[in-house]
Amino acid sequence: MLIFKQSRYIALLVGVILVSFSAISLMNPEGTAATGENVIEMGKLKSASHQSVEQLIPQAASVLHRTSHSAGIITPMLYTTAAKPVHTWTRTVSAGWLSPEKLQRKDAVKPASIVTKPKVTVVKASPPVAQALRIAATGTKSVKSSKAVTQQHPPATLFFSRTKLLPKEQQAEATWSYAVSGEDLHLLQKIVMAEAEGEPYKGKVAVANVVLNRLRSANYPDTIREVIYQKRQFSPVANGRLKRVKPNADSIKAVNAALMGVKEVTDDTYFFLSLTLAQDLTVHHSRTFAKTIGNHTFYK
Known part of the structure; x- marks a missing residue:
């Protein structure tokens, strides 16, 4: 009692505790000692595991339910649905390969397909190759290309009859033939250059025709060299011009054409001269006029 006198707060606390026990006794007049069914020891709740709590809670709920109905007192019911959910969500994880088609949206616009044309490389053939391909395709040659070749x-051999130079196709009619050497060819090109450098192309061919006509004739030497170097016949030989000249493209072309049978004067034409430059006009007065090409006049 001395403690209560010294501290009024302790006395007040004890009174509150007694009032609380009295209230509990009034709310449960039957008591729990007789039945012992609705008592849940706090020690058990503290020491129980999660599964034990789940088992104890339903038991307490059922006891409270029966007690409230028997006593006629309406008490709130303890539901256990929150402690143990009804619906269980299951997460399913599936793995698989993702293709570009699955990643693409269904409503996405498909890109237009790009069509690439094969690259074509054009190779230009050289003239001889192009001509060979054309001949293989058509089987024929053009006249112009044939002449150029x-x-x-x-030709290395010339065919003569008594009166004219024959083409190779008529060699069976030839009375004799002449083998053209490299020296003969070069001398023929030089005499054409020396005599007709400033003359037209046809005039150059005509000069070569005259030399070949003399080669064929029995009245002149039997070789091209001897025909050209015959005394007092060609002025470039006498004045030394023949040794100094170098044949140009037109002279070479004209000589080749004459050897192939191209004729700008007839086979009986043996002379030519320039009336403006010649000092001796004997040929002009004694021979038959045949043709004039450029500055040269040709005679039979």
Whole structure:
């Protein structure tokens, strides 16, 4: 009692505790000692595991339910649905390969397909190759290309009859033939250059025709060299011009054409001279006029 006198707060606390026990006794007049069914020891709740709590809670709920109905007192019911959910969500994880088609949206606009044309490489063939391909395709040659080839490669043999130079196709009618050497070809090109450098192309061919006509004739030497170097016949030989000249492209082309049978004067034409430059006009007065080409006059 001395403690209560010294501290009024302790006395007040004890009174509150007694009032609380009295209230509990009034709310449960039957008591729990007789039945012992609705008592849940706090020690058990503290020491129980999660599964034990789940088992104890339903038991307490059922006891409270029965007690409230029997006593006629309406008390709130303890529901256990919150402690143990009804619906269980299951997460399913599936793995698989993702293709570009699955990643693409269904409503996405498909890109237009790009069509690439094969690259074509054009190779230009050289003239001889192009000509060979054309001949293989058509089986024929053009007249112009044939002449160009033959002009570059003059014949090595000439065929003569008594009166004219024969083409190779008529060699069976020839009375004799002449083998053209490299020296003969070069001398023929030089005499054409020396005599007709400033003359037209046809005039150059005509000069070569005259030399070949003399080679065929029995009245002149039997070789091209001897025909050209015959005394007092060609002025470039006498004045030394023949040794100094170098044949140009037109002179070479004209000589090749004459050897192939191209004729700008007839086979009986043996002379030519320039009336403006010649000092001796004997040929002009004694021979038959045949043709004039450029500055040269040709005679039979």
